[in-house]
Amino acid sequence: MNDFTQPIPTNLPRELDQLVHEIQTSVQAPRELIVTVLLGAMALSVQHYCRVELKPKLSRPVGLLLLAECESGERKSAVLKLLFKPFMEIQRHWSEEASVELAKYEVAHALLREKKDALRAALKRAYLKGESTDEIEKKLIEILNARPKRSSARKLIYADVTPEALLEGLHECGNSAALVYDEFALFCDGPMARQLGNLNTLWSGEELPVDRKTSPSFVVRPAGFTCLFLPQPSVFKRFLDKQGDDAHGNGFFARVLPCSPLSTQGQRFENGVQAADKNLHWFYERCNKQLENTEPRLLKFSPEAQANWISIANFYESTVQPGAPFCESKEFASKAAENIARIAAVLHAFLSENSEEISSETLKYANDLFYYYGNQHLKSFAKAHPFAEDQRNAMDLCTWIYSILSGKRWNYVTKAYILQYGPNRLRNKAKLDLLLEYLAASFQITIWKQGKKTLIYPNTPVQTPLAQW
Numbered sequence: 236m237n238d239f240t241q242p243i244p245t246n247l248p249r250e251l252d253q254l255v256h257e258i259q260t261s262v263q264a265p266r267e268l269i270v271t272v273l274l275g276a277m278a279l280s281v282q283h284y285c286r287v288e289l290k291p292k293l294s295r296p297v298g299l300l301l302l303a304e305c306e307s308g309e310r311k312s313a314v315l316k317l318l319f320k321p322f323m324e325i326q327r328h329w330s331e332e333a334s335v336e337l338a339k340y341e342v343a344h345a346l347l348r349e350k351k352d353a354l355r356a357a358l359k360r361a362y363l364k365g366e367s368t369d370e371i372e373k374k375l376i377e378i379l380n381a382r383p384k385r386s387s388a389r390k391l392i393y394a395d396v397t398p399e400a401l402l403e404g405l406h407e408c409g410n411s412a413a414l415v416y417d418e419f420a421l422f423c424d425g426p427m428a429r430q431l432g433n434l435n436t437l438w439s440g441e442e443l444p445v446d447r448k449t450s451p452s453f454v455v456r457p458a459g460f461t462c463l464f465l466p467q468p469s470v471f472k473r474f475l476d477k478q479g480d481d482a483h484g485n486g487f488f489a490r491v492l493p494c495s496p497l498s499t500q501g502q503r504f505e506n507g508v509q510a511a512d513k514n515l516h517w518f519y520e521r522c523n524k525q526l527e528n529t530e531p532r533l534l535k536f537s538p539e540a541q542a543n544w545i546s547i548a549n550f551y552e553s554t555v556q557p558g559a560p561f562c563e564s565k566e567f568a569s570k571a572a573e574n575i576a577r578i579a580a581v582l583h584a585f586l587s588e589n590s591e592e593i594s595s596e597t598l599k600y601a602n603d604l605f606y607y608y609g610n611q612h613l614k615s616f617a618k619a620h621p622f623a624e625d626q627r628n629a630m631d632l633c634t635w636i637y638s639i640l641s642g643k644r645w646n647y648v649t650k651a652y653i654l655q656y657g658p659n660r661l662r663n664k665a666k667l668d669l670l671l672e673y674l675a676a677s678f679q680i681t682i683w684k685q686g687k688k689t690l691i692y693p694n695t696p697v698q699t700p701l702a703q704w
Contacts, residue, residue, distance in 0.1 A: 246600065246603060247270070247600060248582060248586055248597070248600060250514070250517070250586060251273065251582075251586075253514045254273070254514040254515065254517070254518055255269050255270055255273065257512070257513070257514045257515060258314065258317060258318075258515070261317075261512075262310050262313050262314055262317070263310070263499055263502075263503035264309060264310040264311070264313065264314050264499060265305070265309060265496030265497060265498065265499050266496070267303065267494045267496035267497075267607075268303045268305055268309060268310075268311060268314055268465075268494075268496045269314055269318075270604070271301050271302075271303040271463075271492075271494055272301075272303070272311075272314050272315055272318050272319075272463065272465075273318055274299055274301060274492075274578065274581065274604075275299060275301050275318075275413060275415075275461055275462075275463035276318045276319055276322070276522065277522075277581050277582070277585045278297060278298055278299045278413075278459070278461045278577075278581045279322060279391060279392075279411075279412075279413045279459075279461050280321075280322075280521070280522045280525035280526055280585060281297060281459075281525050281528075281580075281581060281584040281585055282296060282297050282298045282411050282458065282459025282460070282461060282581075283409075283410075283411030283458050283459050283526075283528075284458075284528050284529060284530065284531055284532055285297050285459075285531075285532045285533075285534060285580060285581075285584045286531070286532070286533050286534070286580075287533075287534045287535075287576050287577060287579070287580035287593070288533055288534065288535045288536075289544075289572070289573065289576050290541070294533060295439075295440065295573055295576065295577065296438075296439075296440035296457070296458065296459050296460070296577075297459060297534075297577045297580045297581050297584070298437075298438055298440075298457075298459045298460040298461040298462075298577070299461050299462075299492060299574070299577060299578070299581070300434070300438055300461070300462045300487075300490045300491045300492065301461070301462065301463050301464070301491070301492050301493075302463075302464040302465075302466070302471075302491050302492070302493040302494070303464075303465050303493075303494050303495075303496060304465075304466055304467070304468055304471050304493065304494070304495045304496075304615065305465060305466075305467065305495075305496055305498075306467060306468060306498060306500075307467055308500055309496070309498060309499070309500070311417050311465045312417050315415070315417050315463075315465065317515065318518070319392065319415070320519065321518075321519045321522040321523055321526070322391045322392055322413075322522070322526075323392065325391070325523070325526060326389070326390060326391050326392060329389045329390075347378060350378050351375070351378060351379070354371055354374055354375045354378065355375070357371050358371045358372065358375065389408055389409040390404050390408040390409055390412060391409070391411070391412055391413065392412065392413050392415055393412055393413070393414050393415070394414070394415050394416060394417075394421070395416075395418075395421045395425070396414070396427065397425075397426055397427070398426055398427055398430040398433060401414065401427070402433070402443065402445050402455050403445075403453075405437070405455045405457055405460075406445070406453050406454075406455050410455065410456055410457050410458045410459075411457070411458045411459040411460070412459075412460065412461075413460075413461040413462065413463060414427075414434070414460075414461070414462045414463070415462075415463045416463070416464050416465065416466075417465045419464055419465060419466030419467065419470045419471065419474070420470050422464065422466075422474075423466070423470055423471075423473055423474040423477070423478075428474065428477070428478050429478070431478070431481060431482055431485055431487040432485050432487075434460075434462060434487065435485060435486055435487055435490060437455070437457045437460035438460055438462070438490055440457055440458075440459075440460075441457075442454050442455065442456050443455040443457070462491075464491075468495075475616075483566075483616070486566050486570075488566075488567065488612070488616060489564075489566035489567045489569065489570050490570055490574070491612075492574065492605070492608040492611075492612075493608060493611050493612055493615045493616075494607070494608060494611040495611060495614065495615060521585060521586075525584070525585060532584060532591060533591065534580045534583055534584060534591055534592075534593055535591060535592055535593065536576075536579075536592065536593050536598065537592045537593065537594055537595065539594075539595045540579075540592075540593055540594055540595040540597075540598045543595055543598055543599075544572065544575070544576060544598060547571070547572055547575060547598075547602055548571075548572035550637075550679075551568045551569075551571040551572060552568070553678060553679055553694070554568050554630075554679075555568045555569070556678070558673075559679070560613070560627075560629070560630035560633075561609075561613075564612060564613065564616070567609070567612050568609075571605060571609065574605055574608075575598070575601045575602055575605045576601070578600075578601035578604055578605060579593050579597050579598045579600070579601035579602075580593060582597050582600055582601060583597050599641070606634065610630075613627075628660075628661060628666075628670055629670050629673050629674055631658055631661070632653075632657065632658065632661055632667075632670050632671075632674065633674055633679050633680070635653075635657055635658055636648055636653070636680065636691060636693065637693060639652075639656075640693055646692065647683070647690045647691055647692045648690075648691050649688055649689060649690055649691070650667065650671070650688075650689035650690075650691065651688070651689075653667060653691070654667060671691065678694050679693075679694055680692060680693060680694055681693075681694055
């Protein structure tokens with residue numbers, strides 16, 4: 236975990252960190268924006284064939300709901316264009332293939348219609364003459380059974396789409412897709428914003444029956460579903476004013492991983508150097524390879540990672556107690572462990588093909604990322620979920636303690652160490668004492684006196700504590 240005052244964690248897997256740095260150098264967009272779009276792209280590339288097992292006999296899809304709130308001019312479209320390029324290209328290729336198949340279908344359909352008309356005419360003549368129609372009926376049945384099927388182009392990305400078109404597309408054009416809005420006004424002011432419950436269902440991987448009056452009904456069985464929203468603050472505020480209560484009430488915001496990146500405008504100076512694209516080419520190759528995979532993968536945690544994931548789940552459970560950080564955002568905390576597992580599965584599936592086991596190291600990357608989004612959730616929805624300054628300070632301190640114990644593999648940390656190396660604004664003895672008492676009272680730490688030393692231990696109800704990572 237990372238201090239809340241820091242930007243999005245820099246300790247990404249090496250390949251992804253190099254990719255993000257390359258895009259930062261080229262586009263000079265906020266790192267948080269790049270990482271968020273990157274997560275959406277990786278999820279889209281693997282969600283059609285991957286699931287993650289949270290614990291025995293309980294698995295989930297790996298799609299993500301992501302939101303990066305950025306002012307106009309932060310180069311959202313440039314980042315999106317770079318990272319979603321392989322999906323747009325393969326979707327264009329599928330569309331071209333479908334056009335060829337459509338031409339073949341129309342020819343076959345026309346021939347079939349001529350044959351049917353001829354046989355029906357022959358059948359009518361035979362009836363009128365009192366002749367046997369058995370042979371004609373047999374041929375007619377054969378032709379009807381051989382009717383050509385019209386195939387639709389596979390589709391990966393939907394934007395500015397109606398709810399009906401999205402569900403029909405997931406049913407007919409591939410059941411793994413991403414809903415992407417870099418112009419969030421189209422979502423906010425359109426009918427899709429009133430269908431947040433359906434988006435929840437698709438994210439959860441549950442079947443969604445679609446009943447129709449004038450055409451056949453069907454059932455959407457999503458393999459994976461990712462959303463990527465890139466709103467401007469003013470438009471996002473409008474969405475909160477119009478749909479905020481529903482989004483909180485139906486659990487949509489509980490599933491969303493939001494961020495509000497710091498602007499890079501005013502710091503994007505040109506140096507005349509052509510940016511490298513080595514890592515982008517690697518990324519494109521990985522995406523194309525993942526999209527070709529059709530063999531289902533059920534990813535599981537290694538034994539150590541499973542114990543750590545349980546510790547994480549228990550940690551977030553403790554944060555919904557009265558006065559604890561997520562006491563006013565219980566729904567978001569309740570989805571924390573699953574979201575972390577999904578992120579870990581996306582990272583593992585995208586980077587590794589040799590094992591179905593998610594390592595503790597990969598889980599820690601996912602945990603760090605989610606912790607950043609958790610803080611951003613509290614900030615983004617502060618109006619609906621007020622968060623007192625002392626509670627924020629306590630959460631920051633708890634985060635820092637767990638991060639130190641995790642990174643240094645310590646079982647405890649001393650109060651003296653916190654006063655010397657802890658978050659700057661909390662290095663005050665009186666303030667620190669109050670915060671430690673608060674964390675102890677909410678069962679997040681245990682304070683132990685050993686002579687003149689004050690030892691701080693993490694609380695966890697399992698045998699392998701988070702502090703032993």
